[in-house]
Amino acid sequence: MLAPEPRAAGLQYIDARDMAIWVLAAAQRGVGGAFNTVSQPGHTTMAEFLDTCIRVTGAQAELCWRDPAAIQAAGIKPWVELPVWLPPGELYRSMHQADVSKASAAGLVCRPIGETVADTWKWMLEIGGPAPVRADRPPRWLSREKEARLVH
Numbered sequence: 001m002l003a004p005e006p007r008a009a010g011l012q013y014i015d016a017r018d019m020a021i022w023v024l025a026a027a028q029r030g031v032g033g034a035f036n037t038v039s040q041p042g043h044t045t046m047a048e049f050l051d052t053c054i055r056v057t058g059a060q061a062e063l064c065w066r067d068p069a070a071i072q073a074a075g076i077k078p079w080v081e082l083p084v085w086l087p088p089g090e091l092y093r094s095m096h097q098a099d100v101s102k103a104s105a106a107g108l109v110c111r112p113i114g115e116t117v118a119d120t121w122k123w124m125l126e127i128g129g130p131a132p133v134r135a136d137r138p139p140r141w142l143s144r145e146k147e148a149r150l151v152h
Contacts, residue, residue: 001061002147003050004071004085010042011049011084012096015116022108035103039110041096049084049113056117064151074149081142 014037022037044052047063054061068087072078078086086092100108124130 001050001054001059001063002071002076002082002142002150003063003065004046004082004087005065005067006088007045007047007065009046009088009092010096011044011046012038012041012098012100013043013084013110013113013116014038015111018108018110022103022106025107031106033102035106035108036098036100037103037108038098038100040100040104041098043110044113046085049117052114052117056114056121066150070150074146076142076146076150081146083141 019037026032050063053059054063071082072087076082078091086095
């Protein structure tokens, strides 16, 4: 399975349950204003995220780590064909290195990636898997052909 380097790239995310808990608690305390409501920078890494997904789902995937330049040269669209991934640069910094100190000081706590992945996988199995792609929309994942160019 294609895996974008660097393995140690920090990721920020928010579990909707953590967001709901924080918003309700903030509202009860009368807290208002603008907040970056995601996890701390580096709350997880690309390697931890992908390893967790493989472990939780029981997939037999072997990660094939590739340089971001090679991925982009293959015409693979960041975020669209490789969800969560953005190449190093301004977009990556704005998405995965946001200052969340204000939200953290106001009580935002984010659960570990393993809990989010496990609970999401359980929910997906309960509803019969991912939702089908609408005919008027492009596929939401990397084609086997594009991936094969980089993993073999």
